[in-house]
Amino acid sequence: MPESLAQAIARAGSPVTLLRNAQARPTVFPVTPEFSNWRSEQQAWRTSVALLDQSHHMTDLFITGPDALRLLSDVGVNSFSNFKVDQAKQYIAVNHEGYLIGDAILFYLAEESFDLVGWHMVLDWVQYHGETGDYDVSFERDASSVVREGDPKLYRFEIQGPNALALMEKATGATVPPTRFFGMTTFTIDGLEVRSLRHGMAGQPGFELFGPWAEGERVRSALIAAGDGLDLVLVGSKAYSSANLESAWVPSPIPAIFSGEGTDAYREWLPAARAGSLAGSFASEDIADFYITPYDIGYGRSVAFDHDFIGRAALERHAADQARQKVTLVWNPEDVAAAIQSLLEPGVPAKYIDFPKARYGQHQVDRVLRDGKDVGISHDAGYITNEHAFVSLASIENEYATPGTEVEVVWGEDPNSQKPAVEKHRQVSIRATVQPAPYSAFARENYRKS
Structure with missing residues (x-):
């Protein structure tokens, strides 16, 4: 049995000591670091169009079953009153004291079928409550290529920049239908059906494209071919890792799982390998001093007190x-x-x-x-x-x-x-x-x- 987070904390003496001295190596996105140089690649999403490969560094948690939406609503702070198939949202969860667990992108793929994509922190929290609560749900986890054996289940490409719309119309041979921010649509590229999320990175027009892994290289090749004459730039992991600084997304605040109501059992359930590491000059022996609220990092617009969820009363305060x-x-x-x-x-x-x-x-x-x-x-x-x-x-x-x-x-x-x-x-x-x-x-x- 792998060591649980609870066991690792007991061994280290405290959560702060465990995280501060974690022997995990620095996070590396398992894709080509630079295709040209990261400076020019950063410029591409501002001046032309960038193609980024997101297939390897994120985790997918596929959630299916008649109670899948109820579980997501019970755990998430977001409103689900008008959430429909072919929509997506930034999914956010807090602990019982209203402190942030994490965020990820939630795709509504089909009736009773969802894909929660991103860092593992909030995915773990959702899966734990689904497995230990009274929910008729099933989970399939496709971890990042750092820990997974074999290929991903899905390819995931990002198209960003002022020429993104022209690239998509050239690649699909059709006018891109109007799609609102975080709306989804389906394209045909080189005869293949490609699902798309409409959103922007660093404020530029953008599309996140995904589909079965076996079709990924064919789609990528078609995008590259369509990029001829549009100054398409392939972007590696070094530039991609910095894109959040322009859009102001905070990628990995410390999750509030080390103290608080109901977290003892969660730490027994969670493998220690997913605890992460803590860096920086802020120092305190009380792990709760490191917690933040959704409001501290600009997530207030996503909080909806139109339903009951874990931490609602505290978050209202x-x-x-x-x-x-x-x-x-x-x-x-x-x-x-x-x-x-x-x-x-x-x-x-x-x-x-x-x-x-x-x-x-x-x-x-x-x-x-x-x-x-x-x-x-x-x-x-x-x-x-x-x-x-x-x-x-x-x-x-x-x-x-x-x-x-x-x-x-x-x-x-x-x-x-x-x-x-x-x-x-x-x-x-x-x-x-x-x-x-x-x-x-x-x-x-x-x-x-x-």
């Missing part, structure tokens, strides 16, 4: 007292350069800053200060070629969330943890300026319209 909001922090170029330069000087350097994505644990949590006072936490950090800026996504107290406010990000760990991605280093303070999230004006104004 959080809704009435929204202390933080999501922002972009634009890091000071001189301070970033000084941290990098420290690697070229004698002595203990600053924590290495990787490009384009600087996160060095699954859950990155860095302190944000104003005049020496903690005013929030910084999440994902990295470089946006299209904005010539190094940024992080952050949850900041409302008082300090006004664009233009000057803050500091504490970068690096003290003491240094034992994670494989952590070398001997010293903490440094990096000045940053609060800006809106998304940072790009185009993404801010057009993301949900694309």
